[in-house]
Amino acid sequence: MTTNDLPVIAAVDGSTHSLRALDWATREAVRRGLPLLIVHVRPLTRQVDEATGRREADELLAESVRRSALIAPDLRPSTLAPLDFPSAALVSLGRDASMIVTGSRGLGGFRSLMIGSNSLATASMATCPVVVVHDSRTDESEEPGTAGDFTDIVAGVAADESSEAVLRFAFATAASRPGARLRIVHGWTMFSSMLAGGPVLDRQAAAGAAERTLAELTSAHQGTYPGVEVEREPVNGSAARTLVTASATAALTVIGRRRGGESLGLGLSPVAQTTITHALGPVAVVPC
Template sequence: MTSTDRPVIAAVDGSSPSREALEWAAHEAVRRGLGLTIVHARTPDRRVEPDTQRREAEELLDRSVRRVSEIVPELRTSRLTPLDFPSAALTSLSRDASLVVLGSRGLGGFRSLLLGSNSLAVASMADCPVVVVRGGPSDEDTEAAKADETAGAAEAHTDIVAGVAADESSEGVLEFAFETAASRPGARLRIVHGWTMFSSMLSGGPVFDRDAVADSAERTLAELTAGWREKYPQVEVVREPVGGSASRTLVTASATAALTVVGRRRGGESLGLGLSPVAQTTLTHALGAVAVVPC
């Protein structure tokens, strides 16, 4: 299966965040020239008759397909209703997908949680990039949101923000970030790299001279991005070496970004170690959509 055959997967469960994710996924599929597969996992439940569960799933998928046809009528769609737990179903489907998109919380989560268990599990284990879309305003904020709709449209967020490390794990993050920025005319790519005196020492760089460490981080970031800037000359790039952890910078930047991109190291999934502290903090506290890219 080629990359152009691998669809964007949108997970739906009827919640507000999943509706936001569906619309985000539909627009992204069009930008990338890919199909969209809408998935609703039917969690095994002995308390509900199988026929009832199937009917409810079909009704949800029907509504989802209609919504997609309203906003992007040219998009080709398909649908799936696997009988499995959502995280397991989506992780399995990610093997043949270009991108999995889901909401930050589903119907079963507590409203006080910033990130649902399914979102965290899929982001930690999927074989392809995963985008977690933050839900829109709550019901009580609806009127205020409507009042600000016109102003908000004029201030559409276009930045793609990517957090990178000073090693080979950044290649996947940079590839995804540049591809995403290139598919959005006028988008700017902000590349954030956090550095500390300790990390410089571990990598064999300067230790006691803060200015020298900062200069070294700047050079490292320039080297990491040089080849990608040549491949995507149309993308405006801003390099941001940050003294200290990049987490705070990424979370702050996410408020005005179309997408924030972080990496996940492969191999630690079985122990729950797929997400670094920076990636998990960004995914949990970001104010907008976050892409987690396996590296």
């Protein structure tokens, strides 16, 4: 299997949140021309016998395949039901996946939590992009074959090499959606301008430097995807508020996660943590 046909993984557990994630993953697999792998992780902590657990998993996966077929009858997804801790299994499977798609909360989540622990752990540790599908703006009566009218792809970028992976993913996502606009958000402050060797006391000059930085970051990608409409948005201050607000009307909000801090629980920056926790629509976390 090549990097061009690695599957989109949809994690399901029977919750409404995971079914919305399955719908999103199905459509994304079709857009990108990728196979779909539907995964139900049978938790090690659940006290049921092997035969019962396997039967319940088979029933859930069969129902998930039927639901996916309502959206994409020709997709023919495969299924898997490993016995493991959910986030550990998904992180392991993600080594051979294009992306993992999860719901924002699972069956065991408290309604007061905006994101479940398994979704957060997977997004913090996976080596492939992880999409967390928040359904705050979704009508519960919506049929699985329908989709919203949101078309913007929003990407939050930093002024360094870590933005390359985010931009590659965001541009490819926008290119797969006809008519999509890519909004690229970059938060800057006078302190970040100073650290980058830019203007220190002149706010207008610092804003101009942020504009130029965004233009430099995106120029090569615009050459690769000339059909994608791009809007660059340098934001004076933290980008988190802008990204959360934009997520309400975005088809996808894309943020980065630095590699290397997983073992210490430091995979997500404050901006990424805020965005993935409070977003109103799907968020993709891309390892940088």
